[in-house]
Amino acid sequence: MRVHTKRTLPVVAVASLAAPTSVWADWTMNMSPGVTGTSNQIFSLHMTILWICVAIGVVVFGVMFWSIIAHRKSKGHKPANFHENTVVEILWTIIPLAILVAMAIPATATLIDMYDTSEAEVDIKVTGYQWRWQYEYINEDFGFFSSLATPRDQIENRQAKGENYLLEVDKPMKVPVGKKVRLLLTANDVIHSWWVPALGVKKDAIPGFINETWTRIDEPGIYRGQCTELCGKDHGFMPVVVEAVPQEEYDQWVAEQREAAEQERLLTEKDWTMDELMERGEQVYASACASCHQSDGSGSPPAFPALKGSAVATEDRAAHIDIVVNGVSGTAMQAFGSQLSEVELGAVITYERNAWGNNTGEMVTPQDIVDYLSE
Amino acid sequence: MSAVAESHSQEHHHGPASGITRWLLTTNHKDIGTMYLIFSFAMFLLGGSMAMVIRAELFQPGLQIVQPEFFNQMTTMHGLIMVFGAVMPAFVGLANWMLPLMIGAPDMALPRMNNWSFWLLPCAFLILVSTLFMQGGAPNFGWTFYAPLSTTYGPPSTTFFIFAIHIMGVSSIMGAINVIATILNLRAPGMTLMKMPLFVWTWLITAFLLIAVMPVLAGVVTMMLMDINFGTSFFDASGGGDPVLFQHVFWFFGHPEVYIMILPAFGVISHIVSTFSRKPLFGYASMVYAVGAIALLSFVVWAHHMFTVGIPLTGQLFFMYATMLIAVPTGVKVFNWVATMFRGSLTFEAPMLFAVAFIILFTIGGFSGLMLAIAPADFQYHDTYFVVAHFHYVLVPGAIFGIFAAAYYWLPKWTGHMYDEILAKTHFWLSFVGMNLAFFPMHFLGLAGMPRRIPDYALQFADFNMVSSIGAFLFGATQLLFLFIVVKCVRGGEKAPAKPWEGAEGLEWTVPSPAPYHTFSTPPEVK
Amino acid sequence: MAQEQSYYVPEQSKWPIVATVGLGVTLYGVASIMVNGKQGESTTGAWVMFFIGALIMAYMLFGWFGSVIRESRAGLYSAQMDRSFRWGMGWFIFSEIMFFAAFFGALFYVRVFVVPWLGGEGDKGTTNMLWEGFQASWPLVNNPNPEAYPGPKEVIGPWGLPLINTILLVSSSFTVTVAHHALKAGQRQKLKLWLGATIVLALVFLTLQAQEYVHAYKDLDLTLQSGIYGSTFFMLTGFHGAHVMLGSLMLIVMFVRVSKGHFTGDNHFGFEASAWYWHFVDVVWLGLFVFVYII
C-alpha cells in the first residue's frame, strides 16, 4: 500500500458534505506528506497555498454573498451608482501581489533544493519502455526490468482485484534508507514520467535525453506510484514500486543481483531442453511481449500483429530472430536485443514458435542467439 | 461600407434568401453567427458523449466498456472537440451575432471571408471525426499530442489530424482578422475605444491572441508532418532534435489558447453582472487593462505546463513567477465583479445565475491554477486528476457557463421571444449540482495520486470516481434540457421587447427584438 | 467617406463554399497520398482527389479575386471598405510572421540548448552518456546517431549564392517601392518597368534557390533527412521559398492588372497589399540569411 496519512483533510466544507463517510479509508482527499524531506516540504507548501486560497475565497465570496442576500431587488434594495474607487483598486492590486511574493519565497527555496543532485551515494539509471521500467545500478553492473504484476484476469474482472491492484510489479527498485539516491531518467521510445507520490519525485523520462533527480528515504517501506505521462495504450498499467531497505539488506541484495547477473551469463552456455526453454519463454513472454501481442498470441491488429499463426513466427526463423533482436524501427516493436539476455531471447523466440498451435517444433537456443549477435 | 452592393441589395428591407442557399452562401453576420452557435452545440454534444464514454469506463475499476486504445482515442477526441469545436466556435458565433450590434455596425468587415471561416469548420471536423473510422483508429495521444508518441508512434490517421488542425487554424485566423477589422474600423461615430462594451474589448484582445498563436500551432503540426512523412528530426534526439521542443512550441500556442477560451466569457459576464445588479460596471478602465495584462502575460508563462520535463532551474523560476503574476489582473476582474454586485439591486434570472456561478467556480478553478503554478508543488499535481479538476473548473463553469449565460441573455434579442425562465433555472441548478459533483471530487483523486489519461485505476480511487461519473451523467443529461429550451424559445413564447432586461445598456438593446436581418444601415450616434 | 452615412449589405456569394470544398478535397487528397504511400498502398485515387481539389481551388481563386477586382473597378468600395482590407492584410501578414516565428524559435532552441546538451554541455549535459562520442557543433554535420541520420558532408556557406540572393531580394524591395511611387505619380511606363524588374529579380531568386537545393541534395548530402541542420535549413528556406513564390504570383497578377490599365494614383490597394507582402518576404529572408547562413 501507498503510505496514506490518517490526516485526511476536508479541503473545502462543501465537499465533505457531499461525500458520504461510509468507508472513510478510501475517501482520501488530500496529498500525503510522504516520507522524504522533499515530499514534506511540498506538502507544507501545498497546505499553505491551499489555506491562503481558502482565506481569500472566504473574503471574496463573503462580500459576494452578503450582496446576494442583502442587496436584492426583491427586498426593495435600491442600486447605488458608484463605479470606481482608485484607492480600493490599488489596494486589491497590491495586496494579492504581496501574497504572491510571500508564496514564492518558500517555493523558490524548495525548488532549489529539489534541483540539487550533487553528492549522491547511489546512482540508478531509470529507463522507460512501453510499458515497463528498467533500473540499472550503474556503479554495480546489474540491472533489471520491472513490469506490472497484476494478472490480466483481475483487470478484465474475471478475478477479484487484489490489494495493490495495478500498483504491484514483479521486481521493485530497491534503495538503501537514509542515502541520497540520484536517478538518471531516460526513455527508450516515447516520453514516460516516473512518479512516486510518497517521495515527492516526479520527472519525465525523455527519449534521447537524461533528466536528473534525487531522493532520500528515511523510513524503510514499499512506496508505490505510476507512470504519469501518456505513453500509449498501456500507460495506465505501468506502475513504479520502490522498496527502501536498511543498508545491510540492501548490500546483500546487491550482492545477490550481481551474482544472478553472473549466473545468467553462464546459463547461456548450458544445454537447454525444449521444456526448459518453453517454461522460461512463457515467463519472458508474459512480462515483455504479452502487453502488445496478448497472452494468447492474438495481438490486436492492425496496431499489433498476431503472432499466433503469423508467417514470421511459424516459418522464417532468421527473420523472427532479427525482428525480436533488432525491432522494427518506427514502430512500437522495440529492439529487445538490448533489453533481454541471450537466454531470455532464445527462450521467448522458442516459445513463440511453439505456443498457441505454432507447432514448429524448432528450438532457438541461447547459443543460437550468441552466434546471431556475433555475426 | 460594404462589398458587393449590387443595386438591389441597397434596399435594406429585403430579408434573408430562402432555402439552403441562405445558409451556404450567406454573408450576413447574424446567419453566420447562428450557424457557428448551432455547430458549436453539436460539437459540445459530440465531445460530451465522448466524455460520457470516459466517465462510464471510469465508473468502476477494471476494464468494462472500452479497451485502453479506444479510451485514449476518446480522451484525445474529447479534448480536441471541446476546445476547437465547442468553445472556440461558440465564442466566434457570439462575436458574429453581437459585435456589429454592440458597436453599431451593419455587418462584419469582411463578410464573405466570414462565411468561409465558418464553413471551414465543418470541413475540418469532418476530417477529424473521420479518423475514428480509419485503420489504426483516431488520434490517441491526448489533445496535447506530444511527440514522439504522436509522430513516430502515432497511428496513420495522424496525418489527417494534422490537416484538420491546419484547416481549423485557417478558420480561426480569418475569423479573428475579421473581428479585429470590424472593431477597429466599423465602430459607430462617437464610440471611442474606451467606450466600447467589454465584450467588444475582450474579443479585440482575444482576436489578437488568436492571430498571434494559431500560426504557431500550424507551425508545430507542420513540423510533426515533416517528421512523420519526410524524415526530418525535429523531435528526435538521434538527429539532434528534441521531443521537448515540441512541447515548447505547442504550449507557446497552448497557454494563450486557454485565455482565448475565457476572455470573451469575461466580457459577457461583465455585461450580465452589471445588468442584473442595475448598476454600472465597477472599474471599467481597470477591467480593460486587466484583460490586456492577462493577454500579454499569457505569452511568457507557457512552460508551467512543463515543470517536470527538466527545464533548467532559472527557467523554472522565471515561469513560476510569471505564471503567479496572472493572478493579479484576474483578481482585479473578480473583485470588480463583486464590487459591481455590491450595493446593487440584484435579481437572479438565468443569465445572472450562470454569471454568479461563473464568478465563484471560475475563481475556484483559478485558485487551483495558482496552486499548479507553484513549481515544486506542481511536481505532485502534474498529470493527475488535480489538473483535470483545475481545467474543468475554468472551462465548464468558466467557458461553458459563460456561453450559457450569454445565450440566455441574448436569446430574446435573437429570437424575439422570452425563453422559459422556470426551465432555464432548472437547467442552471441541475448543471450546477451535476458539474460540481462531477469535477470537485477530481481534486481529491488527483491529490490522492490518480494520474490522468488512464482507463483503469487502483482501488483507493474507486469511490470518488463513481461519484464523479454520476455527477457527469447528471450534468450531461441536463444539457438536453438546454437544447429543448432553446428550440422552444425559437418556436414561440412570450414576445420580447427591444430591451427585455431592466438594467441592460448598450446599442444592441436599441434595435427591436428579434433584431432585424439588417441592422444599423445608418450608423447610430454614440454620445 | 460620404458613403459611410448609408451602409448596405453584401450579396450572397458562392465563393466561400467553393473554397471550403476545394481546400478540404485538396488536403484530404494530400493526406491520403502521404498515408497510402507510407503504407505501400496505391496512391492513384489520392492523386486524383488532390488534382480535383486543386482545380476547384484554382477556379475559386480566379472567380473570387475576379469578382473583387470587378467590384473595385466598378467603384463599389468605399474608403471604409478600403480600410477594412488594409487591416485585414496587415493582420494576415502578422499571422505569417508568427508562423515563421515558430520555426525560428525552434532553430534557436535547438542551437542554444539541445545540441549543447546532447554534446555534454550545460544543465542537461549528462545526456551525453547516451550519445558517447557525440560532439556539439553548429552547423551540425555529425548527428548523435549517424546511422539513423547520416549528416551532410558540408553545409552551404553564406557568401556564395545566399549572398547573391540577399542582394537580389533587397534590391527587389527597392524596385517595388520605386514602382509604387511611379504608380502614385501616375507614371504608367515607369511603373511597368520597375514592377517588371521586381518580378525578374524574384524569379532569378527562385531559380538560384532551386539550384542551391539541387546542389545541397546532389553534392553535399544535405537533405531533409540529414538531421536537425537539414531539417531546420529546409523548413525555413523552403517555407520562405514558398512564400516568395506566392509573392511573385501576386506581383505578376499586379503586372497584368497594371497592363490592363487598372489602379489609379490613389486607389490601388491590390498593388499595395502585394508590395507589403513582398517586403515581409524580404525581411524574413534577412532573418534567414543572418541566422541560418551566417551565424
Ligand code: HEA
Ligand atoms: C479557460 C481556461 C484556463 C484558464 C483561465 C486557466 C487559468 C490558469 N491556469 Fe490553467 N489550465 C487550463 C486551462 C485554463 N487555465 C488547461 C486546459 C490546462 C491543462 C492542459 C493539459 O495539460 O491538458 C491547464 C493547466 C495549468 C497548469 C499546468 C498544470 C500541469 O499540467 O501540471 C498550470 C500551472 O501553472 C495552470 C495555471 C493556471 C493559472 C495560474 C491560471 C490563472 O489564470 C488563474 C488566475 C485566477 C485566480 C488566481 C483566481 C481569482 C483571483 C483572485 C480572487 C485574486 C487573489 C488571488 C490570489 C492572490 C491567490 N494551468
Ligand code: HEA
Ligand atoms: C471546454 C472544454 C471541455 C469541456 C466542456 C469538457 C467537459 C467534460 N469533460 Fe473534459 N476535457 C477537456 C476539455 C473539456 N471537457 C480537455 C482539454 C481534456 C484533456 C484531454 C486530454 O487529456 O488530452 C479533458 C479531459 C477529460 C477527462 C480526463 C480524461 C483522461 O484523463 O483520461 C474527463 C474525465 O472525466 C473529462 C470529463 C468531462 C465531462 C464529464 C464533461 C462534461 O461537462 C460534458 C457534458 C456534456 C455532455 C454529456 C453532452 C450533452 C449531452 C448529451 C449528448 C446527451 C447524452 C448524454 C448522456 C448519455 C448522459 N474530460
Ligand code: CUA
Ligand atoms: Cu509510461 Cu505512461
Ligand SMILES: [Cu+2]
Ligand atoms: Cu497554461
